[in-house]
Amino acid sequence: MKELKILYLYPDLLELYGDYGNIQILKYRIEKRGFKAIIDRYCINDEAPDFKSYDLIFAGGGADNEQSILAKDLFQYKDKIKEAVDNGVFFLLICGAYQLFGKYYKGVEGNIVKGLNIFDYYTEAIADRKQRCIGNIVIEATLNGKKTKVIGFENHGGQTFNIDKPFGKVLFGNGNKFSDTEEGFFLNNVIATYLHGPLLSKNPEVTDYIIKYCLDRKYNEDIVLDPLDNSFENACREQLLKTFEVPI
Numbered sequence: 001m002k003e004l005k006i007l008y009l010y011p012d013l014l015e016l017y018g019d020y021g022n023i024q025i026l027k028y029r030i031e032k033r034g035f036k037a038i039i040d041r042y043c044i045n046d047e048a049p050d051f052k053s054y055d056l057i058f059a060g061g062g063a064d065n066e067q068s069i070l071a072k073d074l075f076q077y078k079d080k081i082k083e084a085v086d087n088g089v090f091f092l093l094i095c096g097a098y099q100l101f102g103k104y105y106k107g108v109e110g111n112i113v114k115g116l117n118i119f120d121y122y123t124e125a126i127a128d129r130k131q132r133c134i135g136n137i138v139i140e141a142t143l144n145g146k147k148t149k150v151i152g153f154e155n156h157g158g159q160t161f162n163i164d165k166p167f168g169k170v171l172f173g174n175g176n177k178f179s180d181t182e183e184g185f186f187l188n189n190v191i192a193t194y195l196h197g198p199l200l201s202k203n204p205e206v207t208d209y210i211i212k213y214c215l216d217r218k219y220n221e222d223i224v225l226d227p228l229d230n231s232f233e234n235a236c237r238e239q240l241l242k243t244f245e246v247p248i
C-alpha cells in the first residue's frame with residue numbers, strides 16, 4: 001500500500017484558528033484513496049526529526065508570543081529544513097509558520113523574531129494591535145496550470161514584503177498586506193499562505209494538488225487520484241463566492 005509520511009510541526013503552539021484541520025483533511029483524502037497517512041508530531045525539545053524523510057511538512061498559525069517561544073527551537077533546524085525544501089519535500093505553511101520561513105518577523109511590540117531565511121520575504125506587523133488584516137479572503141491560484149479560486153479566512157497583523165512568487169492573486173480580502181493584490185508564497189513544493197479556515201476544508205483542489213505532488217515525487221509515477229465526492233465542499237464554495245460577490 002502506498003503511503004505518505006507527514007510531519008506536523010509544533011501542534012501545541014502553531015495551531016491558531018483550527019489549522020489542525022488541514023492535517024485531518026489530508027489524512028481523510030489520502031485514506032479515501034486507499035493510501036496510508038503516517039502523521040508524526042514534533043514539539044519543542046523533542047528528538048530532532050529527519051526532515052528529508054518526510055513527504056509533507058505542515059505548520060500552522062501562531063500568535064506573536066508563541067512564534068517567539070518556538071523560534072529558537074525551530075532555528076536549530078534551519079539547514080536541515082533548507083535541505084528538505086531543496087530536495088522537494090512539500091511544505092504547507094499557514095500564517096505564523098509562513099512568516100517564520102522568511103528573513104524575520106517583526107511583531108506588534110517591535111520585537112524581531114529571526115526567521116529561517118529560507119525565502120527572501122520578510123514580515124513586519126503594524127505597531128497597533130487594532131490594525132490587523134481580518135476577514136474572509138478569496139485568491140486565484142494556478143495549480144498544475146489550472147486556475148482555481150482558493151477561499152479562506154485571514155487574521156494577521158504581519159505585513160509581508162518582497163514576495164517574488166505569490167500563491168495567488170487577491171480577488172477578495174487583503175492578502176500579504178492591507179489591500180494587496182497578491183497573497184502568500186508558492187513554489188511547486190511550497191504553499192505558504194495567510195489562509196486559515198482551515199485552508200483545506202474549503203479547497204479540495206489544493207488538498208489533491210498536495211497529495212498528488214507528494215505521491216508522484218515519492219513513487220516516481222504520474223498518479224491519477226480517484227475523484228472524491230466534493231459536493232458538500234462545492235456547495236459551501238458557491239455560497240461563499242456568492243456572498244463575497246466573486247464570480248464562481
Ligand code: GLN
Nearest residue numbers: 061062064095096157158
Ligand atoms: N502573529 C502573526 C501575526 O499577527 C501570525 C498570526 C497567525 O498565525 N494567524 O501576523
